[in-house]
Amino acid sequence: MRLQIEDVLCTFCGCLCDDIKVEVDEGRIEKVRGACRLGSSKIMGHNRIKSPMIRVNGELKEISYEEAYRRAAEILINARHPLLYGWASTTCEALKKGILLAEEIGGVVDTTATVCHGPSIIGIEEKGAVGSTLGQIKNRADLIVFWGCNPSEAHPRHTLRYSSNACGRFTPDGRKGRKVLVVDVRETRTARNADRFLRIQPGTDYEIISALRMIIGGKADSLPEDVAGVSKKELIEIAEMMKSAKFGAIFFGLGLTHSRGRYKNVDNALSLVSELNSHTKFVIMAMRGHYNVTGAGQVLAWSSGYPMAVDYARGAPYYNPGETSCCDLLSRRDVDAALIIASDPASNLPRGCVEALAEMPVIQIDPFENPTTLFADVVIPSAIAGIEVEGTAYRMDGLSLRLRKLVDVEYPGDVEILQAILDNVRRLRDDN
């Protein structure tokens, strides 16, 4: 029987769109409506890892779930300082289990945020952010600024649902009633659809933001005619554009966090927004990538007091980005085993870190094969959250939403897998 399921959440990006329609027939997803290309490709599904596997003489060999759990537990118990990394593409409930496991084995929990918006979180911790919900922006904003982000390709429905093109309660004209400013180093698809595009040189965000702050603070006279390649005249026009908005919103992306200045760029952007609030209403938000990277930060924060890179080796949570963050731990060879869940560090970390990962025993929990599988010693296939198991995820504005289960599968969910590994860890410890 064909079943139409409405208001499904898309578990791909931080927009966490909640208006998707999915047709299910005989327990299989047949059609997806309303999702973008990224979301549909995930919901429609593709090649899965079929069975748990362990590496024997260099080759992966199929085994039972029970054996895989036990092998994973052995690796974790034998490690001096294991890393538990990923978490942004699974549920909050899974991370809660992961934290229990890390406490038990004295490991480090880090999320993919550290190589994404981690610096933004550090900036926000330092300065505080004038934030809002996406709904407020949709209903009120008349100026949208995309700074170092490209929603046309990374968050395809963002503009239509929440920002530049959305029609809201006080913004009935949608795109026509709004101004859009894009700041970037290259002319992206998003930039091509903007009212104004400010092209800056790579690594000069800090200078440009500082210049805008000076103009907004009434100190334009002290500025040189040219700031990092941008004319003072253009910067004054941009500052005017910002000040004359009734409700402005800055969305910022990895253009700020991945380049020179890192969290200081974000810190400066937060200051710009708080200064703009002396003139008008302005808010700022990070464009979060994975659908639950926001939730991963929330769960860690309420469990340990810290939003990422939490080391439980001392018996109490310890946090020091640059020391306890995944990249640093790997490049310093300060971890000796890794549990990788819902992420692919082999693709996403610098080569030097991947080489370190390849030297240690790796447990991978994921529905899909990816380059990390090429290094994994234990591979445990899991059910896909939001499609095959339910749970909780946080949208990029911090709103928590309930993910639904659409179809039945034989794969266990991440919560179940982590619980089983934890049970094995406890049992093996008792036996010794």
Added chain:
Amino acid sequence: MKAVMISGRTLAQGAGCEDKMSPLYINEVSCCYLSEEDYRALGLSDGMNLLLTSPHGSAVLRAGVDRGLPQGMVFIPMGPWANMLTGTDTKGCGMPGFKGVEVEVTPTDEKVLDIRELMLRGR
């Protein structure tokens, strides 16, 4: 040619993101985009490859044009190929420099490696 390398998201990279062993994803993330001017200056045409070298490593990528790029800047969709060129220093905040990496770009006859060869290279 000296250039500044920026990595970032693209639609095809995103669509293949959860199916990383698929040709769609691999083709997209093993491509290096240049401005039209730089593409012409290097004498490139369809199907030609580039060797990129940074202080941290090197990789062979397919060459493509992105009209939105200024001269002297190359763009690689984020993924294993871009990360062959990035360093591990996080400047004390956990984040390596994925954007703004200085690279040397030269046309090459070498092949783009298959994902397995690339990942297991030197092992």
